[in-house]
Amino acid sequence: MLTDRSCDNLVDMKIASLLPSATEIVCALGLKESLVGITHECDFPEDISDRPHLTSSRISHETMTSLEIDHAVRSQLDGHGTIYDLDTALLERLSPDLIITQELCDVCAVNYKIVNQAARTYTAEATVISLEPNSIEDIFDTIVTVGELAGVRKRADDLVADLVGRLGAIWQKIEFLGHRPKVMMLEWLEPPFAPGHWVPEQVEKAGGHCVLGQAGSRSVTTTYQAIAESNPEVLVLVPCGYYIADTMRQLENTYFPIEWKEMEAIKRGEVWAIDATSYFSRPGPRIIDGVEILAKVFHPSMFGFPAPEEAIRIERGLLNFPE
Numbered sequence: 001m002l003t004d005r006s007c008d009n010l011v012d013m014k015i016a017s018l019l020p021s022a023t024e025i026v027c028a029l030g031l032k033e034s035l036v037g038i039t040h041e042c043d044f045p046e047d048i049s050d051r052p053h054l055t056s057s058r059i060s061h062e063t064m065t066s067l068e069i070d071h072a073v074r075s076q077l078d079g080h081g082t083i084y085d086l087d088t089a090l091l092e093r094l095s096p097d098l099i100i101t102q103e104l105c106d107v108c109a110v111n112y113k114i115v116n117q118a119a120r121t122y123t124a125e126a127t128v129i130s131l132e133p134n135s136i137e138d139i140f141d142t143i144v145t146v147g148e149l150a151g152v153r154k155r156a157d158d159l160v161a162d163l164v165g166r167l168g169a170i171w172q173k174i175e176f177l178g179h180r181p182k183v184m185m186l187e188w189l190e191p192p193f194a195p196g197h198w199v200p201e202q203v204e205k206a207g208g209h210c211v212l213g214q215a216g217s218r219s220v221t222t223t224y225q226a227i228a229e230s231n232p233e234v235l236v237l238v239p240c241g242y243y244i245a246d247t248m249r250q251l252e253n254t255y256f257p258i259e260w261k262e263m264e265a266i267k268r269g270e271v272w273a274i275d276a277t278s279y280f281s282r283p284g285p286r287i288i289d290g291v292e293i294l295a296k297v298f299h300p301s302m303f304g305f306p307a308p309e310e311a312i313r314i315e316r317g318l319l320n321f322p323e
Contacts, residue, residue, distance in 0.1 A: 008152045015150070016054060016096035018086075021282035022131060023048065025146050026100075028285045029155050036094045041241075044278065044286075052094065056085045065190070065253050086114055091123060098149060099128045133283045134216045136198050136205070140164070142283070163288045167205055170295050173302050174207035181298055183208040184232035184265070187219050187276075188239050189247075189254045194222040198287060199238070199280055206294035208234065228259045234298060235265035237314070238276035244312060247273045255320045271314040272297055 016037040017023040023042040026035055032048060039055040042048060091099075099119055119128045129149065131142045140160045147156025174180075183203050187193040195203075195213035203210035211230040212222055219240070237247050265271055274280070274297075279290030296306040 008154045013097035013150065014095065016091065016094060016099045016126075017042065018054060018099065018101040019131065019282075020044070020277075021284040022100040022102075022146070024282060024284035024286065025143055026150075028159055029143070029147055029150065029152050031150055031152065034150070036096055037090065052090055054087050054090055054094075056087070065250065088121070091119075095123055096126050099123070099126050100146065101128065101130055103130050103132055131283075134197050136167075136201050136287060139198060139283045139287055143285070159285065163285060166288050167291065170205060170207070170291060170303075174295070174299065177207055177299075180207055180209045181233040181270075182211050182230065182264075183234045183236060183294075183298070184211050184227055184230060185213060185236050185238055185280075186227075187280075188221075189237070189250055191221050192224055192227060193219050193240070194226075195219055195238075198283060202280065202287065202291045202294060206291045206298055208294065208298045224257045224260065228257065228263055231264055233264045233268065234270045234272070235263070236294070236297065237271070237273045238280045240276060240281045242276050243278075244273050244275050247276070248318075251314070251318055251320070255322060258321050260319075261321060266316060266319070269313065269316065271316075271319065272311050273314055274311045275309075 013034060014036045015026055015031065015034045017026055017035060018039055020039060020042045023035065023038050024044055026032065027045050027048060032045070035048060035051055037054045038048060038051045040053045040057060041055075042051070042053075119126050127149070129145070131145070133139045133142050140163065143160055144153070144156045147153050147159075185195040185199050185203060187195050187199070195210065196215075196217045196219035198215070199219075200210035200213040200215040203213075204215075211232050212226060213219075237251075239247055239250065242250070260266055274290070274293060278286050279293060280287070292303070293306050293310045296303045297311055300306075
């Protein structure tokens with residue numbers, strides 16, 4: 001809950017967000033009415049869906065398998081292309097004062113060079129800011145940066161203080177834990193991806209030990225064998241940009257190696273699907289919600305069981321293995 005805003009110096013500006021996470025940050029800072037344009041993927045909070053969409057995707061996530069999507073993305077990017085289109089005519093009509101984008105990942109948003117060039121050509125007076133978080137602390141810094149530019153630094157500081165407090169409340173319970181389960185956060189199903197950026201940090205702050213992933217580094221492809229050898233006690237399916245329903249649909253066409261049957265996570269029935277889009281893929285305030293959900297998955301006796309809309313346990317019969 002945001003506290004006293006009397007020290008804010010709100011700047012009257014039009015904001016174009018080319019990142020779903022930036023859209024969430026802008027709205028969390030009480031600047032929803034300043035948003036004049038968003039991406040086709042911006043769906044939170046729900047009442048911003050009526051804003052003009054500045055982007056579109058060249059890939060259909062709804063009809064393609066994980067492997068087909070991976071191949072399509074690599075084909076586009078290896079050819080130095082992009083998987084997104086930017087509506088420059090709409091950008092010019094909206095004439096934003098501030099454009100928020102990123103350089104972190106060409107799979108997550110329109111390429112920064114394309115945005116920068118479009119801004120110079122069609123909205124010469126606009127300020128273009130690139131958000132580049134690699135850690136939870138970096139995410140907090142981006143919130144403050146957006147707040148500073150929009151003249152609501154006090155709101156940003158209050159929001160960050162609230163998020164830090166929520167992390168502190170978790171830490172108070174797990175500080176002296178005797179056992180932290182080994183956790184594999186599977187960021188893509190086929191090929192498998194090990195987690196990066198802030199996700200390993202989310203696991204650690206929730207009372208787990210992240211295997212294979214490297215905090216602050218990019219997510220990277222791994223192998224099913226490497227995952228089996230790491231023998232996680234908890235396997236969490238969080239394919240980047242997927243909701244739980246998307247993950248469940250992809251599982252129907254995904255086959256895991258027979259060796260996985262011997263993994264502790266599968267033997268113990270500790271395979272989970274969590275809404276990656278809301279809580280892991282987008283570096284905004286809801287990243288802390290993700291930590292809280294993981295804490296429930298790892299330590300239900302301390303934090304209670306996650307609600308079905310937060311995480312669902314995957315029954316072994318829903319995992320496909322070769323005959």
